[in-house]
Amino acid sequence: MPVDQNALAASLDSLGAAGAPDGRTLEQRLDQVMTAARDMIHVDGVGLMLLDEAGVLRVAGASLPAGLALERAQQTLDCGPGVDCVRTAGIVAVPDLAASDDYAPVWAELRKEGEPAVRAVLSVPVLVGTIVAGTLNALRSRPHAWEDDSVRAAEAYAGVISALLRLGATAQG
Amino acid sequence: MxxxxxxxxxxxxxxxxxxxxxxxxxxxxxxxxxxxxxxxxxxxxxxxxxxxxxxxxxxxxxxxxxxxxxxxxxxxxxxxxxxxxxxxxxxxxxxxxxxxxxxxxxxxxxxxxxxxxxxxxxxxxxxxxxxxxxxxxxxxxxxxxxxxxxxxxxxxxxxxxxxxxxxxxxxLAGQLQYALDYRIVIERAVGYLMARHETGAEEAFTLLRSAARSRRRKVAEVAQYLLDTGRLPD
CATH class of the missing domain: 3.30.450.40 (GAF domain)
Known part of the structure; x- marks a missing residue:
């Protein structure tokens, strides 16, 4: 069902003259989405990785130190559920990093700093049209079998992030 | 965070x-x-x-x-x-x-x-x-x-x-016309009517809208008039 473009344009016109009502930055808005995702998917943390201009996957933010450690390990090793998610533009669900052969290097990297605080990872792509912009990663501190509801919710929040990125890119252009 | x-x-x-x-x-x-x-x-x-x-x-x-x-x-x-x-x-x-x-x-x-x-x-x-x-x-x-x-x-x-x-x-930058202000005015007018008539928000808003329609004026104008004068326009 397409948007009524005239209605939307008129609505934005009518809302817009006063300026950005809350004055928040795009960074703050993405923070808000990630916090909502963490709370509503009932996970221990979320992380966002984005492809930069050179096509390199980089850590944009994470909601807890353990999440940041995981995202950095993936960035350093070029290996991990988020990396594969971006590579395949598909969902990657890992019930237990410690038991995953595919991501053994990531687990080993995390263990260098002590017992890792992240065990289960769900990575969903942030898609802008057919282009992969990055990955939203939901994290749990204990092994966890990801249910369909969690996957759908993570995809929904990735969709909101995509919308904000698209609009942000236009506002910047 | x-x-x-x-x-x-x-x-x-x-x-x-x-x-x-x-x-x-x-x-x-x-x-x-x-x-x-x-x-x-x-x-x-x-x-x-x-x-x-x-x-x-x-x-x-x-x-x-x-x-x-x-x-x-x-x-x-x-x-x-x-x-x-x-x-x-x-x-x-x-x-x-x-x-x-x-x-x-x-x-x-x-x-x-x-x-x-x-x-x-x-x-x-x-x-x-x-x-x-x-x-x-x-x-x-x-x-x-x-x-x-x-x-x-x-x-x-x-x-x-x-x-x-x-x-x-x-x-569309040049086409932005309306401010959020008029909504604030309407909200305040509804609050005023709620207090004066000891009624709910729905009833107060209906009263405001009816006043605007019967006088062929915009709701925001009637709301502003009410806030300025303390009464609905004749």
């Missing part, structure tokens, strides 16, 4: 800018559609108020949702209208048993809209529209779902605010 790295974000935005311009309507539509997945519902829709404070269809996830929004817009009543006027989440668990909105009920039911949850969408704290989700069967909406929808509306607010910034940067 995650802290987004501004440098990484800026680089990502430059990449996205290169691969194609954003399409504001599709971005807004995606956020409305995402609500369907998030809440596991049959459909969802976004309505935004015009300068007369009447809600109008902006986006819908499917045909019944669009019909639902247009019916409310035309009749000036329905769960979303009530959510907007009361500035809080409103639900109907089974419309076939609900007598509150007689003008839209048959249209809703005929199109498979049976239970509805509607929440105000605010900009800068002021209600500017509603987001609704609905099911094609009776459903007892609970407080958790109501809170979740209201929270999702905060993300819709973020999307609309970003869309405003995007639009301002685009070709």
């Amino acid at each position: 995650p802290n987004i790295d501004p440098e990484v974000l800026a680089s990502s935005l430059r990449r996205l800018e290169r691969v194609g311009g954003a399409d504001i309507p599709s971005a807004v539509a995606d956020v409305v559609h995402a609500a369907v997945d998030l809440f596991g519902v049959t459909g969802s829709g976004l309505m935004v108020a015009d300068e007369e404070n009447s809600l109008h269809y902006v986006a819908a996830s499917n045909a019944p949702s669009k019909i639902m929004e247009e019916a409310q817009s035309s009749a000036g009543e329905g769960p979303c209208v009530t959510a907007f006027v009361l500035n809080r989440v409103v639900h109907t668990d089974d419309l076939s048993q609900d007598k509150r909105w007689p003008q839209i009920r048959d249209t809703f039911l005929r199109n498979g809209v049976v239970s509805v949850l509607g929440a105000p969408v605010r900009l800068g704290g002021v209600p500017v529209g509603t987001l609704d989700v609905f099911l094609d069967r009776p459903h007892d909406w609970d407080d958790t779902e109501a809170a979740a929808l209201q929270r999702y509306c905060d993300l819709v607010e973020s999307t609309l605010s970003t869309a405003l910034a995007a639009q301002r940067a685009g070709e």
Whole structure:
């Protein structure tokens, strides 16, 4: 069902003259989405990785130190559920990093700093049209079998992030 | 609380800018559609108020949702209208048993809209529209779902605010006409009437709108007159 473009344009016109009502930055808005995702998917943390201009996957933010450690390990090793998610533009669900052969290097990297605080990872792509912009990663501190509801919710929040990125890119252009 | 790295974000935005311009309507539509997945519902829709404070269809996830929004817009009543006027989440668990909105009920039911949850969408704290989700069967909406929808509306607010910034940067920049101010004026006038007549928000708003219609003036003008003079215009 397409948007009524005239209605939307008129609505934005009518809302817009006063300026950005809350004055928040795009960074703050993405923070808000990630916090909502963490709370509503009932996970221990979320992380966002984005492809930069050179096509390199980089850590944009994470909601807890353990999440940041995981995202950095993936960035350093070029290996991990988020990396594969971006590579395949598909969902990657890992019930237990410690038991995953595919991501053994990531687990080993995390263990260098002590017992890792992240065990289960769900990575969903942030898609802008057919282009992969990055990955939203939901994290749990204990092994966890990801249910369909969690996957759908993570995809929904990735969709909101995509919308904000698209609009942000236009506002910047 | 995650802290987004501004440098990484800026680089990502430059990449996205290169691969194609954003399409504001599709971005807004995606956020409305995402609500369907998030809440596991049959459909969802976004309505935004015009300068007369009447809600109008902006986006819908499917045909019944669009019909639902247009019916409310035309009749000036329905769960979303009530959510907007009361500035809080409103639900109907089974419309076939609900007598509150007689003008839209048959249209809703005929199109498979049976239970509805509607929440105000605010900009800068002021209600500017509603987001609704609905099911094609009776459903007892609970407080958790109501809170979740209201929270999702905060993300819709973020999307609309970003869309405003995007639009301002685009070709429509010169066409922005109305301020949020008129909504604030209307809110204050409704509050004034509520206090003076010891009535509810819906009744106060109906009184304001009726006064505007009978005098062929805009609601915002009548609201301002009321606040300036303490009475409705002759």
